[in-house]
Amino acid sequence: MKDRLAELTASKTQTEEEVAAAVDCGDGFMDGYFRRVEEVRGLIDKISHQVEEVRKMHSMILSAPNPTDGTKDQLSALTSNIKGNANVVRAKLKCELCCHVSTCLQHTVLSRKFVEVMTQYNETQVSFRERSKGRIQRQLEITGRVTTNEELEDMLESGNPSIFTSDIISDSQITRQALSEIESRHQDIMRLESSIRELHAMFMDMAMLVETQGDMVNNIENNVSNAAEYICRAKEETKKAVRYQKKSRRKYIILAFVLLILLAVIALIVGLSVGLTKRPV
Template sequence: MNDLMTKSFTSYVDLKKSAMKDQDLEAGLEHELQMQSVQQSDHNLTSFLHEAELVKTEMNSIRETLVQLESANQESKTLHNPDALKANRRQINGDIVTVLKKAKTIKARLEEMDRANAESRRLSGCKQGTPVDRTRTAVANGLRKKLKELMMDFQHLRQRMMSEYKETVGRRYFTVTGEEANEEVIEKIISSGTDGQGGEEFMSKAIQEHGRGKVLETVVEIQDRHDAAKEIETSLLELHQVFLDMAVMVEAQGEKMDDIEHHVMNAAHYVNDGTKNLKTANEYQKQSRKFKGKKSWPELVGASGQVAVDVIERENRRVDAFIVEEGSIVTTDIRCDRVRVFVNGNNFVKDVPKIG
């Protein structure tokens, strides 16, 4: 969805530039300043959309790494050799470090996009509620929503890894002692390892019943899994903290996106602004037809009040005409109140009475 929005907005920018180039240039300096403002806002919007694409690329990369982490976690369940467990732990930690770096980059990019949006609202034609501002806001909110989903996926992975680790410890405990370990015993082993109080009780009981040699390999495996779980848990907590730093902002934006009343009020505001803009555009269109020349009507018609006129224009129609006297015109087939006349290359508009 975000990809379609971004491509549509990019096409909108290109079409808008093309349309502005085709507009009438008779407005002079005012039109030129307006064009510069539009070009600046379009350039800023294009840069913003490019930045959004970079953020989406980073998120997709994190999503791929998440799949690798889940695969490595599944693989760890079948490993018993200490060296294999250590290699698996290094792979998982390496992936988490990579995700951590990318998450910090995404956080910085989103914060920069927010600052850019605030700066953009200061430009003419980009104020709050304008199409450009709504475009930027929609893209930023879409990225935050996608980031929130990514945060939840990593949180679920973290919870699942710790839950599966508890199950593994319980199975190993049963293998050595022949008894089901209760939650308290498992928590003691997880919190302190085989060197802690829970681990000492576990080893003492296992050695008494089965002998040291038989349980040593299982105990070493449990200790390796404990070390790996603690290291991974630390890395995942650090990653989760980065996500939490953005959680408040994501939630606040999400509530605003889901606020129907807020959207209805904004829609009414946008419609009113659109009506005003249409009226303003209509006025600009009328003004663009006027010629701001140096010569006045008396100068053009001359002292005698009679002068030949090349053509007379009413809207898109042109007919041959002559000015008979100031304030009156005679044409072959038009009676009009306002005309545009061309005299020796000069162009101006004059109000004249109709001739019966």
């Protein structure tokens, strides 16, 4: 467990250092663009796997009456690691949008994937909070203290579990264990609240980013659609022009033929007239 904790801590330090480098947009975009795309996709996949680890650790903590400090420290390190990776991804995505609007379609795909993974992470955090709150409520019932959901929320918001436990007499082993778990679960929820607030701020930021990208993609799609319609209309107009040109050419040929016939008739009439005038008397 110590080795795993050291690995997570080291990874956290690395991701924090990468945040500073992530905002360097630089030149030579096309040469390194696909490499950066793969880097971001790899980080998002890594976060997805870490979220699954968090979900498993939540189950472990909830199944144990008094989870060990080592387990909680490992969860805390994993949570910090996810936060660091998420900050790197967000910085890279914002950088790409600012520097290269022409790649917004690929950028939008990555952004939506990132939001999807972080949404799963947020759902995992909220689920753990609700299940921990349920454990607190059951332990309070064991001590003889029945609370409503609203009262329990008030206790959590106040950050002071003694609101409900100060008047409980711990005269038995069961009661003492229940009070100990209540305090432990309450601390877990307090740590979780900070993470949920940070996620909310990140969601708001990414939501604005995705919305902006959506407008860009819609504009591109509209432009492509308009261009396609224009091309179709141009083709139709070209076909009409060709047909009109063919009809005009045919008309000119017919008109020329009629003129030739008319000239021939006139020449014939003139010839006959001249011939009649020269006949001897």
